Amino acid sequence: MSRNFHIIVSSMKLTIDHKSQVPLHVQAEALLRKLIESPEYVGGKLLPNEVELSKELGISRTTLRQSINKLVYDGLLSRKKGVGTKVAESKSLSSKSKNWMSFSQEMSARGIPIRNFELHVSWVYPDKRLAGFFQIKEDKKILKLVRLRGRPEGPFVYFESYFHPNVGLTGEEDYKAPLYEMLEKEHSVVAMVSKEEISALLADELIASKLETSVGSPILFRKRFVYDIDERPIEYNLGFYKADSFVYTVESRRE
Template sequence: MIDHNNRIPLHKQAESFLRNLISSDEYKAGKMLPNEIELAEQLKISRNTLRQAINKLVSEGLLIRKKGVGTRVAEKNIYSEANNWLSFSQEMKVLGIQVENFELHISRQKPSEEAKDFFKIEDDIKIFRLERLRGKENFPFVYFCSEFNPKIPLTGSENFNRPLYEILENDFNIIVKTSNEEIKAAGANDFIASKLEVETGDPILIRKRYVRDINDVPIEYNIGWYRSDSFSYKIECVRNIKTIS
């Protein structure tokens, strides 16, 4: 697999080998790479040469290295598009991904500053809060926190394994329509790092949603913390071109 007589540098040959390996059906779903020592011995190259090839693929986002765990293949990113927004469950359904809830927490608490301003309420009013750690099989990649307009009579007895907006529509006759969103990059704090199984300070994406219904009534303030290696956001912009007569 590695030709020591070839003019192509060994690290480049190792890189090509790894690219072929991670594109195979066995590895492309996120499998761990073999131990570096074993793989270097198999390829008959030094660990430094192998690590040079691995670092190149890590920089491209094709591999993910975690200290004390090893290196695994990065799974294909989940894409969300701005021009036709969907709930998380709907996004996953379109992609053919079965959603898994790893944690679900329900509480009534004082609103965050963002929710208080969005719903135009006082901070002494306790509102319904839903927190969920979600992802696909054996891979949590987003932690959500939703706060709801206190006028919505949520009790906590609802089955939150159902899509959220399906619950609002079928149980409360609320049809959501508009989502104003903010997305920024940040470092994971200790809490989010523990939930998303990353290191504290690792890059994550924070996505805020201000959701309104068909009557423009504020319904939900949602914030999601995403693993940056598992989520991308597509935006299509159309330029306004004035015709000259």
């Protein structure tokens, strides 16, 4: 007989599916992430102890600890020997940070009219890096979207985007409209988490010609990894910004 392992918090039922392909410690981590959002625990109440919780979820204490460790490392939980585990007081400000916007939203928020200079849609084989990010095989084609956008006077950003096959894009969509809105309405894909890496580099010939600048001019380079609510990868995005016409802003607040 197959039991159904779960935990109920704020009349919300969080379960672990032992038949799922998703590793148990990943499921447990996702579950804990939701758990610690609930008002019951943000107040500083201790979580159920590890032995209890592992029993409730039907996983071993070792596996559970694997998940907890990650959250501790991320600064979401804090533990004390002999006491217990609770939501960290300085619960990261990531959730509060408001920089979750699509390009068009970012621009219109600044009052800048957008123009699309180029737009190419194609199906390509992922390289190792992409296949790794999307967790797919390299012989499975994915949608590639290349966009050159900017102000009426001229382009200032060159995008290269790749999308996970499961997102269900056909390549026939209207890519002039805000992308994430379209994904949500037409494909029921909700972009939830975005991880970005920002660095600087010099324009090579391709980038320089696209952005109508000279080789060796400074470029703000942004890699963006977008995930849905279950931390599944949706989009891999490379953005090359002309540094003299774009500034990336971040606002963070300690809690």
